Amino acid sequence: MIDKLEMFIALAREEHFGRAAAAQGVTQPTLSAAIKQLEDQLGVMLVWRGSRYQGLTPEGQRALDWARRIVGDARSLRQEMRVAREGLSGDLRLAVIPTALTVVSDLTAGFGAAHPNVRFSVQSKTSAEILSMLENLEIDAGLTYLDNEPLGRVTTVPLYAERYVLVAKSGHPLLNGPVKWSDLADVQLCLLTPDMQNRRIINQHLSEAGVEVAPQIESTSVVVLVSHVVRSNWATILPVRAAEIFLKGDDIGSVPLIEPDASHVVGLVAPHREPFTPVLAALLERARSLSELKGY
Amino acid sequence: MIDKLEMFIALAREEHFGRAAAAQGVTQPTLSAAIKQLEDQLGVMLVWRGSRYQGLTPEGQRALDWARRIVGDARSLRQEMRVAREGLSGDLRLAVIPTALTVVSDLTAGFGAAHPNVRFSVQSKTSAEILSMLENLEIDAGLTYLDNEPLGRVTTVPLYAERYVLVAKSGHPLLNGPVKWSDLADVQLCLLTPDMQNRRIINQHLSEAGVEVAPQIESTSVVVLVSHVVRSNWATILPVRAAEIFLKGDDIGSVPLIEPDASHVVGLVAPHREPFTPVLAALLERARSLSELKGY
DNA sequence: GGTATTTGATAGGCATATCCTATCGAAAGG
DNA sequence: CCTTTCGATAGGATATGCCTATCAAATACC
Known part of the structure; x- marks a missing residue:
């Protein structure tokens, strides 16, 4: 029964018998039969x-x-029993919005040392994909925006408030002091693609400041944006946490974006299933202790 | 897998391999093997x-x-699909404290007419048994006290506040006006057995009024109490709702018990599982519309 | 203290369920 | 019109589930 439900979930996710079967490691006729049996039983x-x-x-x-x-x-049951057997272990599958990727290491840092048998798998996804993957049990937790779009039946732990900086090559005239969003009208920007919530947030602030942008370079990857800043004459807008890691050298610089001093909460999202599995409970605990927004 | 979990639940409930197997309609070796496989898999x-x-x-x-x-x-899934197939139907298993048995007809009255394909099964149990049966999935809902003992993870719908009367044969000297709990010191009482919460409540009020009782007749059944009142010289203490049905003739009478004018909330209890199955949701709705304690 | 009973595990055998490979037929695409 | 895609169907190997019969250990009883 549970196996058939797994196949049914896979079918609903893949919307394709063959792909769903492959995802479940069975052949297409097996999955077809399983769905038919499920329909008969129900x-x-x-x-x-x-x-x-x-x-x-x-x-x-x-x-x-x-x-x-x-x-x-059922997965929680199995995981909890494995933990009872061999301590905290197993895989923790995370999906993370690109601008929060650098935060993962804060989460994993202490965690990995304390629980060496827990392996992390981290993938970069849009916030919408993260929510859908949580629903489909494809990931165990996500790192995404908490304050913008509806999240559904999930547990959240706020981690920090994103604040935005303009990133440009050293010597860029705008780098001399705080920049207003409205100053960006004539700046050549490269930005994340519009399916990213970060881009939609930035679009909104720009448009509220009366600025229209049509970036020549769009990407799903922050690395692409920054390398364009370094190698060419583009500027980009990034959350501080995402930009920091690139600001070590002298190649590029950043200044805060003000008016408004925009801020959006990013945090951990996990399916709400009482009680939590031990590994997930430990991760949530770690996130809470790390949070800069305890009272949020 | 689910079948094995069912057997495991049965084993935990029966605390005996043979009985658990019988309860599941399989032989003892089958259940033994299922438990062993479950242990292996986990x-x-x-x-x-x-x-x-x-x-x-x-x-x-x-x-x-x-x-x-x-x-x-899994049962909820199956039930919901059956309801989708043939409308509200199936069994609704209730367990009810003896003193609330007359209330069941209020619940079933409109419900049965509106949903003729829903069958009720009602059994009389102690409040402790009701909670344990809810946990073990042996019943779908219960009717018991809400305000005394801890209930656990359940949804409750308060229905009414129990108030107590002294029931005695017509002409009994105490029937002429309200009776205080402390007046009962020398009255020959028959009461429910002490494993019933109602009896514990009555004991408490009596003891607070300084009255010690050692009833010569105890029973788990209200009918037994009332027939002793009718046929012999005993009196008994009952909630109004439980006594009413016996007071139609002239044989026996009742008077309120005061000082204190005790009151204990009785209501519907169901496992908290979002979303509720359609049949249970309908019952809860019916209970809410019936409740005398909407704001409780 | 010896026998009977209770209790759960084990062995062997049968029926069924599960999953595979191979193939088919219908629909969609070019 | 031909090709490709997609899911259903058929047949056969394997695994699983459940039964009856029996055993060994612990307990109860005389």
Whole structure:
């Protein structure tokens, strides 16, 4: 039963029998049969059947919610038993917005030393992808914005408030003092792609300052942005935490962006499932002790 | 997997391999094998093994919590799909304290008419048994005291406040006006057994009024108490709601018990599992609309 | 103290479920 | 019109689940 629910979740996620089967490490006929059996056992159609996958029925949608719960709890059970057996161990799968990637090392620093058997897997994703992956049990926790878009049924631990700086090559005229958002009208900017929440935040502040931007360079990667700043004449806007790591040398500099002195809360997000698995509980505890926003 | 978890729950409840197997409709070797496989899959011992069942290990205890969650959710999934298929239907298993048995008909009255395919099964239990059966998924909801003993992780809907009357044969000298608890010192009382919370409540009020009682007749059934009142010379103490149904004829009468005018809240109790299954949600809704204690 | 009973584990055998490979038919794409 | 994609179906090997029968240890009883 639980295996079939896993396959059902995979099917809903991949929207494709073949890919879902591959993701589950079974062949396509096996997954097809599993879905059919699930439908027989529950007595309802879960998937619209044509010659191809055509989405979930309303019952399928409701069943998916339960399936996620059941499968998630079953994994929690297994994980907790493994921890009972061999101490904190296992994989902790994180997805992180690009501008918070440097914060991961703060989280893992003490954690990795205290729990050497816990392995981290970190991937860079958009905030929307992070929420969807949390729902689909593809990751155990995420690092994303907490104060902008609706999050759903999750536990959150605020970590810090993002503040923004303009990053440009050393000697750039704007680097001499705080820069207003409205000063950026004629600056050549490279920015994250618009599917990134960070970009939408920046767009909003720029537009509120009456500035229209159409960056020639967009990327999903902060590294790409910074290397364009270093190697060419672009400037970029980054959260302080994301920029810091690049500011060690003399190549580039940064100044705070003011009017407004914008700030957006970033933190850890995890599925809310009482009780938490030991590994996740430990990570949340670590995040709380690290938080700059205890009272948030 | 889920089947094995069901067997594990049964074993924890019955504390006996053979009985647990019978309860699950399998033979004892099947259940033994299932538990062993569960232990193998989880990699931990769940049950202390001697020549007989000797309780759960700490890991077993934790696993039991998850197992209840998973099995309960799986049942919810199945029930919800059945409701999607054929409308509100299925069994609703209730356990009720004896003094609230007459209230069940208030709950079922409108409900049964609106949902003819829902069958009720009602059993009379102590409040402690009700809570334990809720935990073990043996019942779907209970009717018990809400304001005395700790309830655990449950949803409650208060229904009414129990108030107490003295019930005695017509013509009994005490029936002429309100009776104080302290007036009962020399009255021959028959009462519920001390494992019933109602009896403990009554004991407490009597003892606070300085009255010691050692009833010659004790029973788990209100019917037994009332028939002793009718046929012999005993009196008894009952909540109004439990007494009403017997007061139609002229054989017996009742008077309020005062000083104190004691009151204890009785209501519906159900496992807290979001979202509720449709049948349970409908019952809770019915209970809320019926409640005399909306603001409680 | 010796016998009977209770309790859970083990062994062997059968039925069923599961998962694979190979193939098919319908729909979509070019 | 041909090719590709996608999911369903068929057949066979393997694994799992559950049963009956039996055993060994512990306990209860005379």
